[in-house]
Amino acid sequence: MSERSIISRGTLVIDIDRCKGCDLCIPACKPGVLAMTTSKRNAGGYLYPELSPGCTACHACALICPDFVFQVWKYDQPVTTTFDDTEDEAA
Amino acid sequence: MNHIVRTDLPPDQPAKLIDDFAPPLILPGAHALCAGCGEPAAMRSVVEIIDEMGLTKRSVAVFGIGCYTMFSWGLDMEVMQALHGRAPSLATGFKRVKPDSIVFTVQGDGDMVNEGLQEVIHSAARGENITCVLLNNGVFGETGGHMTATTVLGQRTKTSLEGRNAATHGYPIRIAEMLAPLEGVAYVARGATNTVGMVWKTRRMLQRAFELQQAKAGFTFVEILTMCPTGWFIETGEAPDYLAEKLASFHEIGVIKDVADSKASEAQTESA
Amino acid sequence: MTVRLLEGSEAIAEAMVAAGCRFFAGYPMTPFTEVLEQMAARLPSVGGVCMNAESELEAVGMTWGAAAAGVRAATGSVGQGLSLMQESLSEMTFARVPAVILNMARGQGDYFQATRGGGHGDYRHIVLAPCDVREAVELVQLAFHLADEWRNPVMFMGDYYLAHVQETVEVKRIDFGPVADKTWALDGSTSGSGNARIVSPIVPTKRGAGVYLNYGQYLETIGERVRLMAEGVTPMVETLYCEDAELVVAAYGTPARIVRYVVSQLRAEGLKVGFVRPITLWPFPEEAVFKATRSARKVVVYELNTGQMFDDIRLAVRDRDIRFIGGVSYDLDGFGIAPALTPNNVALRIRGALNSIPREVA
Numbered sequence: 189m190s191e192r193s194i195i196s197r198g199t200l201v202i203d204i205d206r207c208k209g210c211d212l213c214i215p216a217c218k219p220g221v222l223a224m225t226t227s228k229r230n231a232g233g234y235l236y237p238e239l240s241p242g243c244t245a246c247h248a249c250a251l252i253c254p255d256f257v258f259q260v261w262k263y264d265q266p267v268t269t270t271f272d273d274t275e276d277e278a279a
Numbered sequence: 280m281n282h283i284v285r286t287d288l289p290p291d292q293p294a295k296l297i298d299d300f301a302p303p304l305i306l307p308g309a310h311a312l313c314a315g316c317g318e319p320a321a322m323r324s325v326v327e328i329i330d331e332m333g334l335t336k337r338s339v340a341v342f343g344i345g346c347y348t349m350f351s352w353g354l355d356m357e358v359m360q361a362l363h364g365r366a367p368s369l370a371t372g373f374k375r376v377k378p379d380s381i382v383f384t385v386q387g388d389g390d391m392v393n394e395g396l397q398e399v400i401h402s403a404a405r406g407e408n409i410t411c412v413l414l415n416n417g418v419f420g421e422t423g424g425h426m427t428a429t430t431v432l433g434q435r436t437k438t439s440l441e442g443r444n445a446a447t448h449g450y451p452i453r454i455a456e457m458l459a460p461l462e463g464v465a466y467v468a469r470g471a472t473n474t475v476g477m478v479w480k481t482r483r484m485l486q487r488a489f490e491l492q493q494a495k496a497g498f499t500f501v502e503i504l505t506m507c508p509t510g511w512f513i514e515t516g517e518a519p520d521y522l523a524e525k526l527a528s529f530h531e532i533g534v535i536k537d538v539a540d541s542k543a544s545e546a547q548t549e550s551a
Numbered sequence: 552m553t554v555r556l557l558e559g560s561e562a563i564a565e566a567m568v569a570a571g572c573r574f575f576a577g578y579p580m581t582p583f584t585e586v587l588e589q590m591a592a593r594l595p596s597v598g599g600v601c602m603n604a605e606s607e608l609e610a611v612g613m614t615w616g617a618a619a620a621g622v623r624a625a626t627g628s629v630g631q632g633l634s635l636m637q638e639s640l641s642e643m644t645f646a647r648v649p650a651v652i653l654n655m656a657r658g659q660g661d662y663f664q665a666t667r668g669g670g671h672g673d674y675r676h677i678v679l680a681p682c683d684v685r686e687a688v689e690l691v692q693l694a695f696h697l698a699d700e701w702r703n704p705v706m707f708m709g710d711y712y713l714a715h716v717q718e719t720v721e722v723k724r725i726d727f728g729p730v731a732d733k734t735w736a737l738d739g740s741t742s743g744s745g746n747a748r749i750v751s752p753i754v755p756t757k758r759g760a761g762v763y764l765n766y767g768q769y770l771e772t773i774g775e776r777v778r779l780m781a782e783g784v785t786p787m788v789e790t791l792y793c794e795d796a797e798l799v800v801a802a803y804g805t806p807a808r809i810v811r812y813v814v815s816q817l818r819a820e821g822l823k824v825g826f827v828r829p830i831t832l833w834p835f836p837e838e839a840v841f842k843a844t845r846s847a848r849k850v851v852v853y854e855l856n857t858g859q860m861f862d863d864i865r866l867a868v869r870d871r872d873i874r875f876i877g878g879v880s881y882d883l884d885g886f887g888i889a890p891a892l893t894p895n896n897v898a899l900r901i902r903g904a905l906n907s908i909p910r911e912v913a
Contacts, residue, residue: 202286203300208314210508210515216475234314239284248475250298254312254319256305260298261290271282304743306758335743341616351751352758356742359619360751361612362642368604368612369619373737375600376574376622380739398612401605 192271198245199267201259202237209234213249213258222249241269302327304335304355311349315515317505317522318347318414320472321481322385324503325412326354328485329381334493338381339373341366343395345387346420364395367402370409381492383410389419392428392454399458406463406497410488413454413502417526418510428452431529435512455502455535465497465538469530471504473519477532484534496538504530554721559684559713562720563653563691564589567625569724570692572651573599574617574624576610580632581886582711583655587627611636611652615643618650619750621736623695627653627707630661633669640704641670645752645773647735649698651691652676655709657887658879659804662859665706666833673770675777677701677784678832680708682807684718689725690830696727701780702735708832711887712805786836789828792818793843796825798905800876801840801864802853803829806892810853813897822905829860840867851904853877853897855889874907876900 207230213222214237221242224235237249237257245262289296301307304326312319329338335356342351344363351358361369366384374382384391391399391413399411418436419425426438429451433442443451459467466488470481481503488499504526506518513521557565564586567575575594577587587603594601600617604610607628614626628636633654643650654661663669665678677697681687687709694705741747749755754769756762764772791814793799802810807828814826827843829836844850850868852861854877861875880891 196284198297199284199290199294200286201289204287206309210315212315212515212519214516215519239286241282241284243284245297247298251323251478252320252472252475254314254316255309256301256319256323258298259289259296259300261294262297263290264293264295267292269282269284308758330743337739338742339737339739348753351749352754352756355745355747355757357737357739357747358749358751359616359737360646360749360753360755361615362638362752365608365612365639368609369616371602371609372574372576372613372616372618372624373620374616375602375613376617376620376624377738397606398609401609 194241194269194271195266196241196243196263196269197266198243198260198262200239200243200249200261202239203257204236205231206255207234207236207257208232208255209236210254212252212254213237216248216252218246218248219244302330304330306353306355308353310353312346313509315506315508315518316346317416317472317507320478321414321503321505322347322350324478324482325383325385325485326356328482328489332486332489334381334489337379338383341370341373341382341384343384343386343390345390347385347387347414350385363390364393364398366390367395367398367409367411371402371407374407374409378408381489383412385412385414387420388413388415388417388429389427392452396428399454403458403464403498403500404461408492408495408497410492410499410501413500414505415502415530416505416507416510418507420507420510424510424512429454429530431525434525436510451529453530455500458500459536463497464500464536465491466499467536468534469502469504469532471522471527471532473504473506473522487537491538502530554719556717556719557684558585558715558717559687559709560585560715561589562684562688562722563709564593565722566688566691568593568597569722570623570695572623572625572695573597574614574622575599576602576604576613576626578604578607578610578628578632580629582657582714583627583629583632583653585714586653586655607632607635608639611639614650615639615648618648619737621733623699625651625653627655630654630656630664633661633664637670641668641672641674642752643704644674644676645672645770646750646755647702648704648750649702650704651694651698652704652706653709654706655711655714657711657885658881658889659710659806659855660859660879661708662832662854662856665708666835666863673774673777675780675833677703677705677780678708679705680803680830680832681713682805682828684713684716685720687713688720688722692725693727696730697784699730701776703776703780708804710805781834784831784834786834786839787830788836788839789830790839790843791826793825793827793846795823795846797823797848797908798901799825799827799844799847799850800853800901801827801850801860803832803860806853806855806889809892809894809897813894813901817898817901824901824905832860835863835867837867840864841869844868844871847871848908849874849904851876851901853900855880855892874904876904
């Protein structure tokens, strides 16, 4: 059995429908926790970013985003997310 | 691993809002600029710095004509909308009669370096206490991607289809380097919005420029290289590297002039 | 205030300062240059700003910026320099920026430029044309008042003679009554308030303001302003001996002084000649010109050009027989001193027109 924990210092609210799928947030994110969807599209027909655990609230995404898609929050106490990888391996 | 964090609602754990969707001075609503455009990040930086420095209630923006003109309706700031190339003269007249205001222009490269070259040079030479902000993407974006005076050699545009070449199209102009030697100029810097690191650097440049305007030190100038994937005919994801390789190799990033440096070196030579 | 012998340029500058003008920008060009010189000398002493701009384009731009701050601002040039300014003059009008624009013209060839609007788009400027320095001193002050009242540029039509002739004049500040506060003017204070001011020739509203006009709708409102100005600005005209005139001579500006003098002389001889001088070139005193020419069998227009005000006179007099008796006449430098503008010459042309009126053989 393998368990992993990832600490998130922050999180985002993403205004999906304002995104124009430009991809700039992906390389901007230092912890690399943003990834564009591959098939889900927003109301405008664009792919949009999804967040994985590990955000540091550095707000790089907000600074680089041309469409003001991100709202950045910093947790008062870092939040730990635990993954049970055996479930994934089995699946 | 496929654990997606829910991002449609504010967090359910106690948290502090660090960054709202848009800074308070940018009015809500879509701005209709292209996907991957570098200008909104530049506008965001300009207004956030002004707000951080507590200058909002003294500030007036003078907009040129280009894609960024949409922000003249989209900023919660007093605005004078000028004609193509003419923002520096409007800013000059206004600042001369309202010397305690903070006045800055927002102009593109087509606006400032093509149509309005005379205006920015004269305002700089006279040392008008205004800050000119140049959003330089090396093209006329609003008209669909045409060559400007800052388009770099090799860059393809609708009026330089094979790539700009010196024999046919002449050489580009580095406007920041042209303005720096003028004595009325207190500060010249060139930043960009292609990476977050550059955004931070650019914000420091803007801060310095507005500090010097407050100190009535003379003309201040911040050029910001911005992405225009539409005008460059490339994918949005390729634009940051294109900017770094093609534009920034000619229009170099950095602080080109800071009046404090020349004063410091004068003091040094005097004491030597 | 005392009566002094002043050159027109100086008197006009003094009058502008008396009217509260505190910003002036210009580019030297004969015969406008001396107005710029005088303002450069006078304005700093009253806390004003005079800029010797590096081009006419920058001059009008600076004036736009200063006027947007709520300051009484003016610029000027000669017809050719105003041609350079036209994009800004059009767009300043769309932006509803009040300013006074001086044309110290070379001759009278700029009538169309002034009254039809020399720039693109649908707009009008109020145009005032004095005939001498005394009138100029009043009209330039009126110009600032009208500009503020209507939030529209006002053009002051002068020329070489007006600029350089010396007359005895007393420059007194005239009170035309109150104008609305300039609450629209910018000073930074509404930035960040949710209701920031905007001065724009495109559509001067902010997103989310609850008022949304598209560009066409906005330009319609400018057209509406033109209609309101046409009705609300009192047209001014001078008429002389028109009640029983057989021939009425129309002229404007400084050449009209010569024409008026000639008309008086011909009247003294017993000839039934009348004189009409539009003073507001826009709004044009159409009704007054119509009334002044009711008894006339013929109307003639004297101007130093190939016939520009002629069109407006013809429209105004409707069914009267009308003829152009002016012409282009220039000094060798082209600055607008007309060798043809002599009482003898003008008299010859008027007599010729009188003689051509068919008369019954008794």
